[in-house]
Amino acid sequence: MTDRDRLNHLIYYGAVILVGYLLFQIVQPFLQPLGWAGVLAVCLQPIYQRLALRMGATKAAALSMVLVLVLLVVPVWLVVLAIVNQASQATETLQSLTTMSLPAPVARAWQWLQEHVGYLAADQLMTSVTDAGKRIVGALAASSGAVIAGVAVILVQLVITLFALVFALRDGSAIVAFIRRILPFHDEARRDRVLREIGDLIYASVTAGLAVAATQGMIGGLAFWIVGVRAPVVWGAVMALAALIPVAGAWLVWLPVAIFMLARGDIAHAVTLMIIGVGVISTVDNVMRPWLLSGRSSLNGLATFIALIGGASAFGFIGLVFGPVIVAIAMALFSPEEEPETTS
Numbered sequence: 001m002t003d004r005d006r007l008n009h010l011i012y013y014g015a016v017i018l019v020g021y022l023l024f025q026i027v028q029p030f031l032q033p034l035g036w037a038g039v040l041a042v043c044l045q046p047i048y049q050r051l052a053l054r055m056g057a058t059k060a061a062a063l064s065m066v067l068v069l070v071l072l073v074v075p076v077w078l079v080v081l082a083i084v085n086q087a088s089q090a091t092e093t094l095q096s097l098t099t100m101s102l103p104a105p106v107a108r109a110w111q112w113l114q115e116h117v118g119y120l121a122a123d124q125l126m127t128s129v130t131d132a133g134k135r136i137v138g139a140l141a142a143s144s145g146a147v148i149a150g151v152a153v154i155l156v157q158l159v160i161t162l163f164a165l166v167f168a169l170r171d172g173s174a175i176v177a178f179i180r181r182i183l184p185f186h187d188e189a190r191r192d193r194v195l196r197e198i199g200d201l202i203y204a205s206v207t208a209g210l211a212v213a214a215t216q217g218m219i220g221g222l223a224f225w226i227v228g229v230r231a232p233v234v235w236g237a238v239m240a241l242a243a244l245i246p247v248a249g250a251w252l253v254w255l256p257v258a259i260f261m262l263a264r265g266d267i268a269h270a271v272t273l274m275i276i277g278v279g280v281i282s283t284v285d286n287v288m289r290p291w292l293l294s295g296r297s298s299l300n301g302l303a304t305f306i307a308l309i310g311g312a313s314a315f316g317f318i319g320l321v322f323g324p325v326i327v328a329i330a331m332a333l334f335s336p337e338e339e340p341e342t343t344s
Helices: 002-044 043-057 056-097 104-116 124-140 143-170 172-181 186-224 230-241 249-263 269-291 302-333
Strands: none
Touching: 002 043, 002 143, 002 186, 002 302, 043 056, 043 172, 056 124, 056 143, 056 230, 143 172, 172 186, 186 230, 186 269, 230 249, 249 269
C-alpha cells in the first residue's frame, strides 16, 4: 500500500468518525423517545402482526399507536395526576405518625433509642425534620419553573415517541434486516438467534417486569384504600417502584403499615392488609411472571438488579427501561455460540 493509499484511508476513516459524531449530536436529544419507541415496537409485535394481516402495515402501525395512547399513556397520566392530588395527604399521613401515641412496648423501645442515639433525641429529631422540610419547600419553590418546563419536555417527547413508534412498527422488518447485516457474525443462524434472544430478553426484562410491578402497585393501592390508609394511589405507586427492584418488593411498603396497625391495636385492618399482601400481592409475581415469560429467556435477579439501579443512575427514570435493555443486548451478543448439531 502506497503512502497515497494510506492517506486516503486515513481521510476516509476520519470523515466517517466526524460524520458519526455529528450524527450523534443530531440524534442525542431524541435518544430517549426513540428508545421508548423501539421498546414499545418490540413489545407490540404480536398485536401489530395480527393487525397487519387484516389492514396493512401503515394502518396497523397507526392503530397500534392509538392503542398505546389509550391503554397506556392515558392511564399513566391519570395516575400521575392522582399522585399529585394526593401528595399532600401522604405528607400529612407521615407527619401524623410523629404525633400519634404509640403502644407501650413500641414507645419504650423508641425512648431507649432516643436515649442512646443522639440524633434521635426529640429536640434533635424535630430540628432535623424542620430543616429538611424547609430545604425541600425551598427547593420546590425554586424549581417550580423547571417543573413546568419539564412537563412540556415530557409532552414533546411523548409526541416524538408515538410518531416514531408508527415508523418503527411499519418499517420494523427493514430495521431488523439492517441490524442483522451489521451484527459482527458470519453465521446467519447465529445472527437470527442473537436477534431472537434480544427480543425475548427485552420483553422479559421490560414488559413482564413493568406488568408485574403495575399489577402489584394497583392491588396494593386498592388494599390501602380498603383499610382506610390515606393517599392510596401514592402508596400504590411507591409499591410499584419497590416491586421493580428484585431484592426488594412491594412488601417493603405494605408490611410495615400492617405491623404498625397491629401494634396500634387495629387488628381487623392489619389482618385484612396482611391477607391481601401475602395472599394476593406477593403471589402476583409467582403467577404472572412465569405466564408472561413462558418459552422466553430472562435476566437473573442479580443482572436485573444491576441493570435497574445502574440504568437509573446513568439515564434517570428512562434507565429503568434502558438498563435491562442494554444488559439484555450485551448478554445476547456475548453469549457463547452454540455448536451445530452433527448427525451420525
